Amino acid sequence: MNVEWYIVLSALLFATGAIGILVRRSPMVILLCLELMLNAGNLALVAFSRMVGNGQGQVFAIVVMVIAACEVVVGLGLIVAIFRRRLPLNVDDLRELRG
Amino acid sequence: MTATAWAWLVLLLPLLGSIVIGLGFRVLPAKVAGVVGTVAIGLAFACGVGALLCLLGEDPEARHHASSLWTYASAAGLDVKLGIFVDPLSVFMVLVVTGVSTLIHLYSYGYMQSDQGYHRFFSYLNFFVFSMLLLVLAGNFVLLIVGWAFVGFASYALISFWYRRTTATRAGMKAFVINVVGDIGLTLAAFLIFRELGSFDYGEVFAKAPTVFHTNEWTITAICLLLLVGAFAKSAQLPFHTWLPDAMEGPTPVSSLIHAATMVTAGVYLIARTHVLFELAPTAADISAFVGLATLLVAGTIALVMTDLKRAIAYSTMSQIGYMVVGVSIGAYSAGMFHLMTHAFFKALLFMAAGSIIAAMANEQNIDKMSGFGKAMRFTSIAMVCGGLALAAFPGTSGFFSKDEILAYADARGGMYVIFTVLGYLGAFLTAVYTFRLIFRVLPGRPCPEAQELIDTGHVHHAHPFNPATGEEEDTDVGFPGSEHHIAEGSPPMKIAMGVLAFLALFGGLIQVPGLDDAVTKFLDPVFAGSPLIAIEPSTLADWEGLGVGAAISVVGIAVAWWLYIAQPTAPAILQRRLKPLYTLFANKWYFDEAISLLIVRPALAVGRFANRVFERVVVDGLVSGTEGTVRGAGGVVRAVQNGFVRSYALLLIAGFAGLALYFLLSSS
Numbered sequence: 039m040n041v042e043w044y045i046v047l048s049a050l051l052f053a054t055g056a057i058g059i060l061v062r063r064s065p066m067v068i069l070l071c072l073e074l075m076l077n078a079g080n081l082a083l084v085a086f087s088r089m090v091g092n093g094q095g096q097v098f099a100i101v102v103m104v105i106a107a108c109e110v111v112v113g114l115g116l117i118v119a120i121f122r123r124r125l126p127l128n129v130d131d132l133r134e135l136r137g
Numbered sequence: 138m139t140a141t142a143w144a145w146l147v148l149l150l151p152l153l154g155s156i157v158i159g160l161g162f163r164v165l166p167a168k169v170a171g172v173v174g175t176v177a178i179g180l181a182f183a184c185g186v187g188a189l190l191c192l193l194g195e196d197p198e199a200r201h202h203a204s205s206l207w208t209y210a211s212a213a214g215l216d217v218k219l220g221i222f223v224d225p226l227s228v229f230m231v232l233v234v235t236g237v238s239t240l241i242h243l244y245s246y247g248y249m250q251s252d253q254g255y256h257r258f259f260s261y262l263n264f265f266v267f268s269m270l271l272l273v274l275a276g277n278f279v280l281l282i283v284g285w286a287f288v289g290f291a292s293y294a295l296i297s298f299w300y301r302r303t304t305a306t307r308a309g310m311k312a313f314v315i316n317v318v319g320d321i322g323l324t325l326a327a328f329l330i331f332r333e334l335g336s337f338d339y340g341e342v343f344a345k346a347p348t349v350f351h352t353n354e355w356t357i358t359a360i361c362l363l364l365l366v367g368a369f370a371k372s373a374q375l376p377f378h379t380w381l382p383d384a385m386e387g388p389t390p391v392s393s394l395i396h397a398a399t400m401v402t403a404g405v406y407l408i409a410r411t412h413v414l415f416e417l418a419p420t421a422a423d424i425s426a427f428v429g430l431a432t433l434l435v436a437g438t439i440a441l442v443m444t445d446l447k448r449a450i451a452y453s454t455m456s457q458i459g460y461m462v463v464g465v466s467i468g469a470y471s472a473g474m475f476h477l478m479t480h481a482f483f484k485a486l487l488f489m490a491a492g493s494i495i496a497a498m499a500n501e502q503n504i505d506k507m508s509g510f511g512k513a514m515r516f517t518s519i520a521m522v523c524g525g526l527a528l529a530a531f532p533g534t535s536g537f538f539s540k541d542e543i544l545a546y547a548d549a550r551g552g553m554y555v556i557f558t559v560l561g562y563l564g565a566f567l568t569a570v571y572t573f574r575l576i577f578r579v580l581p582g583r584p585c586p587e588a589q590e591l592i593d594t595g596h597v598h599h600a601h602p603f604n605p606a607t608g609e610e611e612d613t614d615v616g617f618p619g620s621e622h623h624i625a626e627g628s629p630p631m632k633i634a635m636g637v638l639a640f641l642a643l644f645g646g647l648i649q650v651p652g653l654d655d656a657v658t659k660f661l662d663p664v665f666a667g668s669p670l671i672a673i674e675p676s677t678l679a680d681w682e683g684l685g686v687g688a689a690i691s692v693v694g695i696a697v698a699w700w701l702y703i704a705q706p707t708a709p710a711i712l713q714r715r716l717k718p719l720y721t722l723f724a725n726k727w728y729f730d731e732a733i734s735l736l737i738v739r740p741a742l743a744v745g746r747f748a749n750r751v752f753e754r755v756v757v758d759g760l761v762s763g764t765e766g767t768v769r770g771a772g773g774v775v776r777a778v779q780n781g782f783v784r785s786y787a788l789l790l791i792a793g794f795a796g797l798a799l800y801f802l803l804s805s806s
Contacts, residue, residue, distance in 0.1 A: 059787050133781025 044085035051078035063128050065120070069113045076106045140195075141204035143188035144223045147231055148270050150181040155263035162256035171249075174259035175242040178266055182235035188228050197663045200225055203276050203340060210279070214335060220276035222339050226664040229474060229657075230273035230406055237398045237481045238266045240634040244489050245390040247628030248496070251621035252388075258298060262394070265291035269399050273406060277337040278327040281407075285323055285367065288403060289316035292395050296387040301612040302604050308383035315380045319370020323407075326363035329356065343413040350417050361414055361421030364407060365428075372404030373455050374432045374462060379730050381455055385447040385502075388618070389492025392447055397454045397488050398481035405461040405477055409470050409664075416468075416668060426466035430560055433459025435727055437567035441574065442723040445502045446491050449575055453528065454484055456564060460543055463557050468670030469546035471661040475649055476543060478657070479535035483527035483642035489625070489635050490521035494579060496622035498587050499598045504575065509584030513591040517625045518580045520635045525576045527642040529569035529695055532688040535646030540565060542651070545683035549675035558683075562690055569694020570701075577702035597622050651680035 051074055058071030080099040087095020120127060154177025158170045165173070192200045205220030221227075242262060249258050268291050272284030290313075297309030331337055333356055334345045350357040368374070373381035384396045395401070408415060408425065415422040436455035443449035457480045464473025494510055494517060495502055511518045527534040530541070540561075547557035584591075587598040599621065602611040611617055625631040648656040665671045675683070701708050713720050722728070778789070 056791050060784055060791070063784075129783045132783070 041085050041089040045082060048078045048082040048085065051075075051081065063130055065113075065117050065127060065129055068129065069110065069117070072113070073106060073110065076102055076109075138187065138191070139202070140188045140191035140223045140228070141202050141221065143184045143191060144221050144227075144231070144274055145204070145206075146184040147181045147188065147235065148221070148267065148274060150177045150184065151263045151267035151270060153177060155260050155267060158256055158263065159260035162260070165256065167250075167255045170256045170259050171242075171246040174263050175239065175246055177263055178235055178242050179239045181266070181270070182232070182239050185228065185231040185235050188223060189232060192223070192225060192228055198666070200663050201340075203338075205276065215331075215337075217277060217279045217337055219280065220338075221274040221280075222276035223274070224664050225661050226406075226409060226474070227273050229478070229661060231270060233478050233481050234266065234269050234273065234399045237485050237638075238262075238394060240637055241390050241394040241398070241485060241489075243630045244393070244492075244634040245388075247625075247631040248390055248492060248623050249388065250623055250628075252618065254298065258295075258388070261291060261294050261298070262390075265295065265395060265400070269403070272403055276339055278330060278339075278342070279337050282320070282323055282327060285371070285403070286320055288371070288400050289313060289320060292316065292384070292400055295391040295395060296384045298387055298391065299618055301617045302386065303609075304604060304607055305386040308380070308386040312380040312384050315370050315377050319367040319377065322363045322366025322370065326360050326367065329360045329363065333357075333360075339410075343411075346413055346417060352417055353420055354417075357414060358418045358421050361411075361418040362424070364411055364414070365421065365425050368404030368407045368425075368462075369428065370404075371407075372401050372458050372462065374404065374428050374459065375435060376729060376733065378432065378436070378455050379726075379733060382448045382451045382726070385445070385451050389447065389488055389495060392451070393485045393488035393492065396451060397484040401454060401458055402461065402477045402481070405458065405465055405473060408462065408465045409474060412465070412470060412665060412668060415466065416670065422466045426463050426554075426557065429459045429462030429466060430557055431459075432456065433463070433564045434560060434567070437564050437571065438723045439726050440571040441567065442720060444505050446495065446504050446507070446575065446579070447488070447502050449504070449571065450484070450487055450491055453487075453568065453571065454480075456568065457484065457528070460540060460561065460564070463547070463561065464543035467547055467550060467554055467557060468668065468673065469543050470665045470668070470671070471658040472539065472542035472546055474661060475657045476536075476539035479527065479539040479642070479645055482638055482645050483524045483534075483536055486520055486635060486638035486642050487524035487528060489631070489638065490517050490524060493517040493625040493631065493635075494521075496624050497591055497597050499622060500618055501587075504578050507579045507585055507588075508582040509580075509588045511580035513584055513588035514624060514626055516632060516635070520625070520639050521576060521580065523639040523642050525572045527646075529572045530565055530687055530691045531695070532684075532691065533646075534643050535641065537684070537687060537691070538646035538649055538651075541683045541687040542649070542680070544687070545651075545675040545680050546673070548683065549679060550670075550673050562686060565687060566690050566694045569691045570698045573695045573698035574702055577698055581703065591624075597624055597627075651675075651677050651684070 055071040055074035055078060058074065059068050062068055062071065080102050083095040083099045083102070085095075087093060087099070117127070120132070125132065154174050158165065158173055162170070201222070201224035203220055203222050205218035207219050208216070209219045210217040242259070245258065245262065249255055252258060265288065268284050268287030270284075272281060272288055275281040275284050293309045293313040293316075296312050297306045299305045327337065330342055334342050334349060336342055336345070346357070366377075370377040381396060381401065385392055387396070415425070433456045436452045436459065440449050440452035440456065443452060457476070461473045461476050461480070464470070464476060493514065494507065497510070497514060498507060501507075523534075527536040530537040544558045544561040544565075547554045547561065590596060590598050602617065603609065604611050623631070625635055648654060649658065662671070701712075725731070
């Protein structure tokens with residue numbers, strides 16, 4: 039199969055994730071969309087790796103997965119902390135650090 | 138111990154004294170502070186004697202030593218050490234400064250007793266002595282400037298010592314500003330010396346100067362003229378003299394020590410120290426001599442009409458320093474230094490006597506209100522007469538020998554220098570008249586109320602605390618002369634100090650009697666050995682002729698004063714009316730204050746006002762608020778972006794990356 043299809047799919051996934059981050063207000067959904075964007079990147083990495091014919095891209099994909107896992111831990115932790123403090127689960131209301 | 142080790146000790150002791158008293162003012166009882174201050178200076182004098190003995194034990198040619206503790210500044214081509222230079226000239230100055238200072242500290246111990254700022258006074262006084270010693274012992278021009286500026290500060294602090302009096306603070310500022318003008322002259326001279334000779338070190342500068350400069354070359358003349366600005370400002374010579382009479386606002390021991398005996402002679406010392414340079418610039422030396430001559434005559438005439446006791450003596454100081462400046466400028470170096478020494482004795486003594494009388498008058502300084510103190514204060518009047526005789530160069534006293542030596546040298550040098558002899562004798566006549574005018578007006582006659590009180594009850598008069606200069610009521614807290622006063626009659630330390638000085642004033646001249654001993658000349662000669670001018674020496678016969686003339690003039694002057702103020706008490710008033718224009722000129726101090734105000738102060742004020750109104754408001758404020766506005770505006774724009782909406786940050790981020798990606802895509806294709 040041609041590599042272009044994978045790239046197109048990856049681009050579509052990335053755009054979906056980006057739009058999701060921009061339009062949604064729930065931190066939970068934003069976290070999901072972030073995951074989507076990371077995995078779009080992973081898809082592209084794996085596809086290129088296959089095209090080139092060595093395993094380097096796959097190694098990068100695994101590294102990205104590790105980072106994604108860490109990010110999820112921190113992000114979910116933040117969300118739980120916000121929830122525990124009975125703060126609104128809405129990123130537009132959480133703007134105390136504005137300039 | 139070597140001479141330099143003694144000299145370092147001389148420097149260290151007053152500094153220690155100043156620090157101990159200055160820091161320990163809460164702990165030390167007042168008496169202890171006075172003792173510490175006096176003993177520190179006394180020990181410094183002893184160390185000075187040690188240095189003198191060391192020098193005397195050496196070959197006359199080898200009597201100069203440089204020593205340094207550490208390097209003060211070291212850079213490309215510049216090597217300034219914290220170094221001192223010990224030779225007969227500096228040791229001579231050290232002995233005069235510490236000797237007279239010890240006695241004046243002793244006097245202050247009694248005189249200032251009821252002043253609330255007793256510790257402060259002694260701390261300042263010790264600091265002054267340290268600065269003065271640094272000035273005379275410095276081994277290079279940089280350290281000289283340091284000492285020079287310290288002395289200026291000490292003088293400022295002590296003139297404004299009674300800081301509750303506006304007159305005192307204003308006088309202090311005036312003295313400081315004029316002294317700073319002198320500092321600038323001295324600093325510029327040092328820069329020029331460094332540019333031309335590549336060194337600040339005395340030894341190197343004086344060795345190199347004759348090989349680098351031609352006689353009367355413009356650079357060396359400029360250097361000498363700039364040095365003279367420094368010297369004249371410190372030594373109160375025309376036209377920088379106006380601060381000295383005002384400096385009499387300070388406590389009397391200060392007038393005695395700083396503004397008569399030591400600090401004001403720094404200029405004379407400077408000229409003597411840099412005589413090598415002045416011999417290369419005879420024009421500058423002549424200018425200096427003529428300024429000295431003008432000062433001695435102008436100040437003498439003003440002293441004739443002053444009614445303020447201390448100011449009259451201050452003008453006399455200016456006049457006597459004029460003699461010294463003439464002396465060291467025309468080449469009579471050791472005569473000038475000798476006059477410096479004798480002047481320190483008799484002028485310090487005169488001020489001490491005046492201080493005692495002023496204390497008895499409860500700070501009143503106007504001689505019109507004084508009379509009859511001869512009966513009321515026997516010891517003080519005897520001291521005053523001793524000082525007056527020496528100042529008037531009465532035959533046999535110290536001033537008699539020192540003053541005439543300068544004039545005899547001028548005569549021996551011949552040519553136009555004879556002017557100095559002739560006008561110098563005129564000045565000597567004025568000196569005799571004004572000195573005895575003071576004495577005859579203050580001491581004899583019917584006792585004034587204050588003197589009568591002293592005779593009747595034995596109490597010193599205590600007036601209400603009014604500033605005698607302005608009449609305003611005084612703030613009687615710290616920084617005020619104190620409501621109690623001390624006179625020599627009731628204070629043994631003051632008596633001792635005055636007694637010693639009276640002895641020195643009368644007999645101090647005997648160490649240098651022409652043809653007999655010449656101790657000062659012999660001691661100082663090695664310093665000036667390379668000078669061609671030193672070969673000119675009046676013969677002993679000429680010296681004694683000069684002394685004869687001087688004696689006659691002095692006696693005539695005293696007689697005239699006696700005739701005017703004792704025999705014909707109405708004569709001064711008649712003379713005053715007859716010579717109205719002259720009297721007005723003298724009484725207004727030759728209008729120097731007014732001229733300086735018109736020529737310098739007012740234009741400077743106008744420039745300042747212009748700068749304030751136009752330059753400051755428009756240019757400076759415009760620049761400052763313009764910069765501020767720009768930064769604030771830019772900050773506002775950036776702040777609007779920081780709105781706290783995470784999603785808008787994300788949008789910016791994505792838009793930015795998209796833009797970048799687009800740019801690279803477009804530019805790569």
